[in-house]
Amino acid sequence: MYPLDRGIWGATARITRIRDALAELVSLDVVSGTRRERVRRLARYAAAGGLRRLDGIYVESSTVLPGPVDLAFLALARALGVPVLTYVRDAYQLSSEYYPVHGPRAWLSRTAFRPAMKALMRVSSRVAYPSRGLAAMLTDEADPLLIPPGARLATPAPSPDDATELLYVGTLRQEVQGGPILIGGIALARERGRDIGLLCVCRPGEEPPGSLPPWITVERAEGDAIDGLLDRVVATVIPRSASAYNDLAVPTKLMDYLGYGRPLIVTDAMETARLVREANAGLVVPASPEGIAGGIAELLDAPANRRAAWGAAARAAAAANTWTDRAALVLSALGIAPEAG
Numbered sequence: 464m465y466p467l468d469r470g471i472w473g474a475t476a477r478i479t480r481i482r483d484a485l486a487e488l489v490s491l492d493v494v495s496g497t498r499r500e501r502v503r504r505l506a507r508y509a510a511a512g513g514l515r516r517l518d519g520i521y522v523e524s525s526t527v528l529p530g531p532v533d534l535a536f537l538a539l540a541r542a543l544g545v546p547v548l549t550y551v552r553d554a555y556q557l558s559s560e561y562y563p564v565h566g567p568r569a570w571l572s573r574t575a576f577r578p579a580m581k582a583l584m585r586v587s588s589r590v591a592y593p594s595r596g597l598a599a600m601l602t603d604e605a606d607p608l609l610i611p612p613g614a615r616l617a618t619p620a621p622s623p624d625d626a627t628e629l630l631y632v633g634t635l636r637q638e639v640q641g642g643p644i645l646i647g648g649i650a651l652a653r654e655r656g657r658d659i660g661l662l663c664v665c666r667p668g669e670e671p672p673g674s675l676p677p678w679i680t681v682e683r684a685e686g687d688a689i690d691g692l693l694d695r696v697v698a699t700v701i702p703r704s705a706s707a708y709n710d711l712a713v714p715t716k717l718m719d720y721l722g723y724g725r726p727l728i729v730t731d732a733m734e735t736a737r738l739v740r741e742a743n744a745g746l747v748v749p750a751s752p753e754g755i756a757g758g759i760a761e762l763l764d765a766p767a768n769r770r771a772a773w774g775a776a777a778r779a780a781a782a783a784n785t786w787t788d789r790a791a792l793v794l795s796a797l798g799i800a801p802e803a804g
Contacts, residue, residue: 464525471686484790488801519797522549528579537586549587558708560639596711613789614718614781620693628662630696634669641702648755701729722781726773728758742780
């Protein structure tokens with residue numbers, strides 16, 4: 464339910480990766496686009512008889528709610544005996560931090576969110592979620608189907624001893640994403656004599672606001688192109704602030720970071736912290752500038768072999784949770800066997 468021709472960021476990163484993994488396992492038809500674009504594309508696909516040759520449909524919901532044509536198309540598929548698996552990737556409308564209501568359009572989206580999700584679930588055979596916490600916001604299922612983000616193994620890059628930048632990918636404009644915490648923490652670490660900078664990889668308009676200090680570098684890269692920046696990176700960082708929604712979210716960037724083979728510094732949002740601790744892939748710190756500064760000090764004071772061990776553990780966790788693994792979960796949920804060869 465997103466256009467897939469406008470860059471690989473956030474939701475489209477997940478969808479692009481799982482699309483490519485599915486295409487390696489089965490024959491795949493893809494219908495994507497904005498809600499308006501999908502009206503024409505879904506109607507054309509149904510009119511051409513595309514539904515009759517399908518063994519299953521996988522849907523990735525978007526933050527923009529499904530439209531009547533989306534629901535009608537899936538209902539028709541179910542009537543023809545085609546199983547439908549819908550993945551609910553977020554519930555931002557239920558979070559005041561991520562979806563503040565300023566005006567009638569935002570109010571309408573928040574009000575319509577639960578009814579729209581219930582309608583989408585009714586036309587689905589099964590529904591999957593990224594985490595138990597998000598599932599609990601929308602269903603009372605005792606054992607919900609979980610398909611968290613997968614990992615891509617980056618092109619291996621050794622970590623040089625003179626790397627001095629933390630890598631952050633994504634927007635730092637939203638306070639809930641932790642921009643003030645991260646920048647304040649690095650500034651504090653530098654005041655204490657730590658040679659550390661920030662490499663911020665983002666789209667135009669997503670860099671930190673205001674004039675930037677010289678130790679913040681902004682790069683425009685996405686997907687595999689980020690691999691070429693890793694020789695500058697001593698660790699990756701997720702500085703999300705304390706919030707109920709951040710506790711239940713599993714950031715796609717977390718799995719990408721694991722695949723980079725660098726230690727992680729993450730704030731103690733519940734799901735993110737759990738994954739890093741279980742993988743023994745880095746440090747979990749309080750969600751504050753002092754917490755980030757303390758994590759930087761612990762990272763830089765750690766012996767080189769300890770940092771290398773964190774990075775190796777991160778890459779091992781990524782290898783055990785690839786997008787191919789996630790695609791296999793999708794096919795299993797739909798009752799579809801991978802094609803031979």
